Amino acid sequence: MDWSLILGIIITIITAFTVGMFYGGISRKVTARIQNRVGPPIWQNFLDVLKLYSKESAIHHGWMQHLGPLWAITASTATLMFVPILNNGQFYENLNFSGDLIFLIYMMVLGQLGMALGAGQTGNPNSAIGVSRGLSQMVGYKVPWLLALVAIMIQFKVTSITGILELQNEIGWLMFASPFAFIAGLLAFIGMMHYAPFDIVFAPSELASGPPSEFGGKYLGLMMTSGAIFTFAKLVLFVDIFLGGASNILELLLKTFVIYMIPVLYGIVSPRYRTEQSIRYFWGWPTFFGVIGMLYAWYMIA
């Protein structure tokens, strides 16, 4: 038994959880400051999760409802395992070499699917609306996201993330080597973070928080944990692909924080879209840039 593997998994998860939680707290603080409030302390999300885990949970709607949050957290930790945290293998390797971008694209959908199934069984109409909105929105932002990734795969003939990281050691950040794909990817990424104006899935005022509306106590705690881990995984993946990864933790935090602040700041000043507006947005400029990125890639290899 390889103990360092297990140690690596544990440390990776703890890092992801902590960073994701702190980022959530910082975003709440930033929102508060922009609204001229004092705001909660930045460790507020830890207290929330701790409290949620300390609650009793007596909700039963069927076994899929119990499995939904577990499925979500499994999917987000699994995604995390395949993303290299630092480049050149300086962090624990976990399962970095086993997967590639195409696999990750599937993996990132899995968590949402689990949530959708779990929320579907609660029988709450708000959950059902939230799920249908979430899946339609996913169809929206997956198009530019896939176009961006496929453009990179075509241009550099590489599908593994470690391969992309090594490539960037030689030619610099992909953000400059493949700028149109970067723009498309960034715009799609804003949607993936589910901050306003793309928070149509969890809209608290109109949908009563959507899919999690029947989940309280420990289930909600699990969902928050999974959300924090998944946020971190997504951020690191984005940094790995476009921003050349990071060679130490500080650099990683800096880069991920900058990327994280884009959707947060954009969200604070935006109202919420409707579902079809959101989809139309993603099929507009982001998809356009994605297509340009493909043409650019084709031009570069020709």
Added chain:
Amino acid sequence: MSEHIKEKETLEAITTAFEKVNGVVQRDKRIIVRTEAETIPGVLLYAKERLKYNHFSHMSCVDWIEDKQFELVYILWSPEDKIQLIIKCRINRENPIMQNIDNIWRQANTYEREIREMYGIEFEGLVGAKEFILEDWEDMPPMRRDFDTKEYSNDHFFDRPGREDAKDVRTEITERSGEEIPDFAKKYTRD
């Protein structure tokens, strides 16, 4: 404009078209018409179709317990002339039955259902004549004036002690302004 030409014309039109209708121009842009219960649909329809009072503002009920009567009040509004037309009729309090007017204005249905529940007036052929606002109500219709709401509250809800030092300020106020407390209100005292 103190002649109220338009108002007088309207009143004239109504009183000539129907018997047993009398009315006054109460003030600028307000006409009050009193009639019998049977002529109510006719007057309303006439006002709506001929005189262009096509906005049904409100419908309410007054309990004249001393006269053993209920008074139904229909308030119409003419967007063209900007005049309010108030039509009143009285019905017997013992066995209150009234004609239904929700085929003239659909929205009258809501008012009729509320009045049915709060005063116990039956409307003939009312759609949805069942429980409306009050849930599981078993007592007398609560807006009738012989319904004692304080007693009901004492019977059904839990009072918390501590209101004993509350005063009835109405005596002070009436003394100060030289008015009198009306008879029906005298039973609602704090002692």
Added chain:
Amino acid sequence: MNINPKIDKKDSLTISEYIKNFARKHSLFVLAYGTGCGAIEIPPTMTSRYDAERFGIRGAATPRQADVLLITGYLATKTLKRVIRVYEQMQDPKYVIGFGSCTINGGMYWDSYNTINSLDKYIPVDVFINGCMPRPEAVISGFVKLQEYIQEGKADGWLKYQNNIEEYRANQKRVIKNWRMPDYNW
């Protein structure tokens, strides 16, 4: 009918209880049941001027996620039914704040045929905030009081409700005559 708490009080808290109470105290998800006029004081309490979020108080969207049920004023017999359903759907531990004099003794609707007079006969109330209507400062001070109680382990209305369910049910059924309610497995 009197509701007597049948709970054996412990003198000191264990470490794990202390940590739990600390987290519970600093993270209150509030479900505002805003049918009374006092609900108008909730937006200023939550937004920039008074900013309740600095105490960790934040709105919850559904009863399942909420810790605190904030009842803002008078309750008609009809809304009481919904309040009971909401309260029973909440997850333990849960707290109730009665807001405004209407929840305490009926307020200005004390003799109304349709509004209940003392809320704590139907569901357990941990903190009352008096005033008609209380200002946001008073609301925040009520929350701070609740936080103190939670830290000391004294906010045990939910235990009271579980232990005295028959008496509470009897009181509730006195008002809600036609009892067609689902059972929640809390």
